[in-house]
Amino acid sequence: MKICMIGAVGHNNYVIEGLEQRPGVTVAGIAPGPNEKDVSALSEACKGIGQRPKVFDTYQLMLDQMSPEIVTIACHFSGHARVAVDSISRGHHVFIEKPVATTLPDYERLRAAYGSANVHLSCMLGIRYEPPFMAAWRAVQRGAIGDVRLMTAQKSYKLGTRPDFYCDRETYGGTIPWVGSHAIDWLRWMSGEEFETVFASHSTHANVNYSDLEVTALCHFTLRNDVFGGVSIDYLRPRAAKTHGDDLIRVMGTTGILEVIGDNVILIDDSGEQQLLLEPKRAIFAEFVDQVRGEGECLVTAEDAFSVTRACLLARQSADEKRIISF
Amino acid sequence: MKICMIGAVGHNNYVIEGLEQRPGVTVAGIAPGPNEKDVSALSEACKGIGQRPKVFDTYQLMLDQMSPEIVTIACHFSGHARVAVDSISRGHHVFIEKPVATTLPDYERLRAAYGSANVHLSCMLGIRYEPPFMAAWRAVQRGAIGDVRLMTAQKSYKLGTRPDFYCDRETYGGTIPWVGSHAIDWLRWMSGEEFETVFASHSTHANVNYSDLEVTALCHFTLRNDVFGGVSIDYLRPRAAKTHGDDLIRVMGTTGILEVIGDNVILIDDSGEQQLLLEPKRAIFAEFVDQVRGEGECLVTAEDAFSVTRACLLARQSADEKRIISF
Numbered sequence: 298m299k300i301c302m303i304g305a306v307g308h309n310n311y312v313i314e315g316l317e318q319r320p321g322v323t324v325a326g327i328a329p330g331p332n333e334k335d336v337s338a339l340s341e342a343c344k345g346i347g348q349r350p351k352v353f354d355t356y357q358l359m360l361d362q363m364s365p366e367i368v369t370i371a372c373h374f375s376g377h378a379r380v381a382v383d384s385i386s387r388g389h390h391v392f393i394e395k396p397v398a399t400t401l402p403d404y405e406r407l408r409a410a411y412g413s414a415n416v417h418l419s420c421m422l423g424i425r426y427e428p429p430f431m432a433a434w435r436a437v438q439r440g441a442i443g444d445v446r447l448m449t450a451q452k453s454y455k456l457g458t459r460p461d462f463y464c465d466r467e468t469y470g471g472t473i474p475w476v477g478s479h480a481i482d483w484l485r486w487m488s489g490e491e492f493e494t495v496f497a498s499h500s501t502h503a504n505v506n507y508s509d510l511e512v513t514a515l516c517h518f519t520l521r522n523d524v525f526g527g528v529s530i531d532y533l534r535p536r537a538a539k540t541h542g543d544d545l546i547r548v549m550g551t552t553g554i555l556e557v558i559g560d561n562v563i564l565i566d567d568s569g570e571q572q573l574l575l576e577p578k579r580a581i582f583a584e585f586v587d588q589v590r591g592e593g594e595c596l597v598t599a600e601d602a603f604s605v606t607r608a609c610l611l612a613r614q615s616a617d618e619k620r621i622i623s624f
Numbered sequence: 625m626k627i628c629m630i631g632a633v634g635h636n637n638y639v640i641e642g643l644e645q646r647p648g649v650t651v652a653g654i655a656p657g658p659n660e661k662d663v664s665a666l667s668e669a670c671k672g673i674g675q676r677p678k679v680f681d682t683y684q685l686m687l688d689q690m691s692p693e694i695v696t697i698a699c700h701f702s703g704h705a706r707v708a709v710d711s712i713s714r715g716h717h718v719f720i721e722k723p724v725a726t727t728l729p730d731y732e733r734l735r736a737a738y739g740s741a742n743v744h745l746s747c748m749l750g751i752r753y754e755p756p757f758m759a760a761w762r763a764v765q766r767g768a769i770g771d772v773r774l775m776t777a778q779k780s781y782k783l784g785t786r787p788d789f790y791c792d793r794e795t796y797g798g799t800i801p802w803v804g805s806h807a808i809d810w811l812r813w814m815s816g817e818e819f820e821t822v823f824a825s826h827s828t829h830a831n832v833n834y835s836d837l838e839v840t841a842l843c844h845f846t847l848r849n850d851v852f853g854g855v856s857i858d859y860l861r862p863r864a865a866k867t868h869g870d871d872l873i874r875v876m877g878t879t880g881i882l883e884v885i886g887d888n889v890i891l892i893d894d895s896g897e898q899q900l901l902l903e904p905k906r907a908i909f910a911e912f913v914d915q916v917r918g919e920g921e922c923l924v925t926a927e928d929a930f931s932v933t934r935a936c937l938l939a940r941q942s943a944d945e946k947r948i949i950s951f
Contacts, residue, residue, distance in 0.1 A: 446827070446830055446840045446860060449842075449854070449856045453881075496844055498844070498850075498852045500773070500850035500852070502773060502849070502850045503771070512773065515852040517823055517825070519825050522829070523825075523829045523840075525825045525827070525842040526842075527842050529774060529854055529874075531774050531876050533877070533878070533881065534892070535879070535880055535892050535894050536894050537892075537895055538881075538896075539897060547856075549780070549858050549860045550860070551860070552862070553862055554780075565861070565862050567863055567864050568864055570864075570865065570866060620948070621823065621946075
């Protein structure tokens with residue numbers, strides 16, 4: 298199987314990890330996304346796992362020449378949708394950085410392109426595959442906490458030094474879609490309910506010259522059946538904190554509560570409190586490869602990618618316009 | 625100093641603890657609040673600390689006969705405001721269970737009564753006095769995390785067995801005011817900012833025959849200066865959980881983050897992560913007694929009691945009407 302990689306931004310590590318687990322897959326080419334120049338970091342990452350892709354100046358040229366089965370896309374965030382549409386229209390399966398679009402018109406275009414093609418699509422909501430989140434989800438699935446009623450989730454990152462394109466809403470897309478998308482995904486994934494409304498707030502206060510970049514955000518989702526989900530998002534995690542990110546989710550059900558805190562998953566139910574055992578980590582891109590081969594299913598479906606992206610964009614709009622938005 | 629106690633519901637333990645620390649204070653009388661019958665539990669609690677109050681059939685009779693300096697009020701929640709107005713209009717200082725009113729008209733009446741009298745008023749937002757919360761607040765006060773930008777708070781309780789008056793919105797007032805008031809107080813207390821808007825949701829789903837009682841709630845507050853605060857409230861904590869309640873707050877500032885989790889307070893800043901030392905617990909009612917005597921100040925001011933009560937009632941209204949409410 299031949300794949301091409303577009304863009305040297307974002308979570309290409311998911312692709313690299315997947316390639317390590319599926320040795321039959323070859324990276325035939327790499328190319329920059331729109332307005333990107335340098336893909337040397339991606340080139341190095343490929344070399345690190347014994348891949349020797351050809352480097353192209355433009356992704357269009359690469360796709361025309363290489364005809365890959367799968368295209369992976371992780372460029373400047375505003376480019377995700379356009380590059381994905383270009384790839385899908387050539388008949389390639391796509392594995393896209395999240396959010397898969399940074400504007401609603403781009404979202405609609407991508408959705409339409411996907412709808413009229415016969416390709417597989419997934420996106421890099423890879424935290425689902427982290428063992429603590431996987432264990433929590435499996436516990437919910439087996440009924441360990443009854444019906445999910447209320448959820449709170451957190452994404453807290455160090456700001457560090459970010460590329461220039463984070464400073465511009467047009468290229469960055471906003472903190473709710475970029476950082477928040479994971480947590481927004483967990484709400485829908487854990488509860489199995491669809492979003493009904495969102496009210497959100499975000500602020501560029503204290504963003505240390507990062508111009509448009511929102512440093513704090515808070516989202517309030519209502520889902521079907523009176524299920525509620527709160528998401529807090531920030532770039533305020535201090536430099537000296539132990540980890541880059543502090544991902545948390547708490548899922549409250551009718552018969553128990555699940556908490557993912559760092560590498561731990563705590564289940565509290567009528568038999569008391571226990572820490573759940575974790576299974577070895579699986580690789581999201583490896584499972585997407587399996588899906589394309591007809592040999593399995595990636596946990597992140599095309600429907601998941603679209604629903605979460607739309608939820609992010611409506612949340613951002615809610616925060617911009619300071620009003621409740623219905624789905 | 626002579627005090628009278630009205631009602632055998634709620635957190636009279638704050639009063640009992642305070643009395644133990646201020647031996648010069650005598651409980652002269654106790655009486656039921658409106659629609660209450662039995663104050664024997666309160667009578668027993670008083671006996672337990674060597675107090676022998678006279679028991680009255682009605683609080684009005686008690687106030688007329690005893691002329692106490694301070695009246696403490698912890699009756700059916702919808703009675704707080706009325707009993708407080710009756711007490712204030714007789715010139716007594718009042719220490720009231722929170723929320724100090726369960727309807728906006730009652731809130732306005734109480735505020736007006738307080739405004740036209742010359743009495744001290746505080747309320748049982750006693751979690752401020754818990755050593756972890758006190759330590760977190762002191763750390764914020766000394767600038768340990770810079771300017772507060774984002775907060776998330778949690779109140780999670782076991783439902784257990786509740787008196788009948790919890791089943792009726794009219795007497796209970798709602799879960800956001802009853803359980804949420806503490807967390808809503810923390811947002812304003814920790815940040816030092818005033819509320820600007822609220823959007824909230826609550827649900828009676830899964831309330832096991834408790835009729836009007838909301839089992840889950842989620843509140844999204846915006847405060848001045850683009851500060852945001854999320855509050856999650858539930859009665860879903862399993863019977864076998866280690867503690868009755870699971871109170872949490874996370875306060876994110878421009879230079880650090882504070883987390884109160886159980887008995888621990890974690891400060892994360894540019895020097896790393898550390899657990900803060902706790903000071904011995906002080907007693908809220910003891911400090912209210914001091915304030916009345918002109919010898920100190922209770923941490924919960926009348927303005928705090930009113931602001932938090934109004935915030936609770938507007939949040940409840942927001943959840944009932946599914947709309948954003950401005951303060």
